[in-house]
Amino acid sequence: MGSKPFKIRAANDTQKYGVAAQDLNDLIAKGCKVLKVPIKGCKICLQQDGTLINSREFFQALPPLSVLVFLRKGEKWTGDDFGKMILSLLEAPEDPVRKQQLTESLEGMIAKESSPERVHALNLYLQSLPDNIDAETREEDPDWFEGLEKRYKTKSQVMACSAQGRIRGYYSKTKEYVSNLEDPVAKIILKRVLENFRPCLKNNGYHGDYFRRTAKPKKRLCTQAGWFVCHGPYNTKTCQDKHMINPYSSRQKRAVFSTWNLDHRVEKSRTILPSMQQAAVSCPKGKQLNWEYFYELLFTTDNLKLVEISCHKKEAHKGYECDEKKYYTSK
Ligand SMILES: [Zn+2]
Known part of the structure; x- marks a missing residue:
């Protein structure tokens, strides 16, 4: 079986390294060496959502160049900023202030986001927000105009x-x-x-x-x-x-x-x-x-x-x- 390339990183450092591995054991051995993470107690998960990679089947199913996080014993990973944010939104729907903060961070992400999958996920979330289609003027829907210059009235x-x-x-x-x-x-x-x-x-x-x-x-x-x-x-x-x-x-x-x-x-x-x-x-x-x-x-x-x-x-x-x-x- 040939080697598969991955990008790997440690939980406490965003620097990524490239490694190629034939199987899960090979990946652990090589990755731990590169990242200076002790093999004993080490776990590997997907950066995106924190899913643990703990079987041969899963290893084989991973797309090449997946970004993986090597966890030291006791370390946890719940996904990258994007995944974490979506998760927090789902978990804290009752707290309006927190929700507002998270929504604003998401808007910042949308502006920078170029991956269609992520924009789609954001859309799904945004669809759950209330809307005010009929309102046309700033007086009727001040929130819509937030961040825009004063000269805009409609x-x-x-x-x-x-x-x-x-x-x-x-x-x-x-x-x-x-x-x-x-x-x-x-x-x-x-x-x-x-x-x-x-x-x-x-x-x-x-x-x-x-x-x-x-x-x-x-x-x-x-x-x-x-x-x-x-x-x-x-x-x-x-x-x-x-x-x-x-x-x-x-x-x-x-x-x-x-x-x-x-x-x-x-x-x-x-x-x-x-x-x-x-x-x-x-x-x-x-x-x-x-x-x-x-x-x-x-x-x-x-x-x-x-x-x-x-x-x-x-x-x-x-x-x-x-x-x-x-x-x-x-x-
Ligand atoms: Zn289309």
Whole structure:
């Protein structure tokens, strides 16, 4: 039987080491040596939730690179911070102050969290919290606005700003790409394209309506009550997991919604921007770049999909290219 690699650590030290072991005894022998933990009385558990690894079957079932904690005699491990926090929440539901503290720590974690499994677990917890969907103003639901600037008076205003922030981000990425171009011809042409984008974005309010539940039905991505449905990975028609969320319902949901993505089906950096550059340098005489086409790809739901974190695939979107037939219009 071959060796399996693991990451190991001691309970009182977060430093991790790599070891490869053939079986449980081998793992104990090697791990104890590396971590300077006495073999006698040593126990091994999963860092994630503290499950003891005490059988050959369990050892075999462990995925490679699992993070394991070596416990000295008498030491205990109940899981990492995340696991501990969920556990404490479940154990102390009656204490409102403690619960509030834990919820705030969880929100901090959501902001930093990138693992879909964990975000999902957080979601399950957050679903159990009370919500206040109908409330719209700061007076009606002050808790929802906690941590936000005073100038925000309504939830729709906050959500619109959040959508605008994303669209502005795509614009500045495009601008950055153009200003880094070395080819002077492409640069001049694309600067003109940017000059066309700008007023168009302004006219469209930087597409803040995508997240504004008070916007006209055709303009918004949510229902009138503020429910958003995941559009599914770039290469599917719908979301198999039926992800949905209402960021208008609570501060926590608003935090989770910030991990949802407006994903470019035809990718911005890998595909659209290089294609735009290519189109600029090979523009035929008597034609001009069809900036409206590229605008639609970069900034509108013609090409943007709203996706929950686990439906946001980071891989290259193979087969999703710009349509060369739409690159130019007549002058
Ligand atoms: Zn989804």
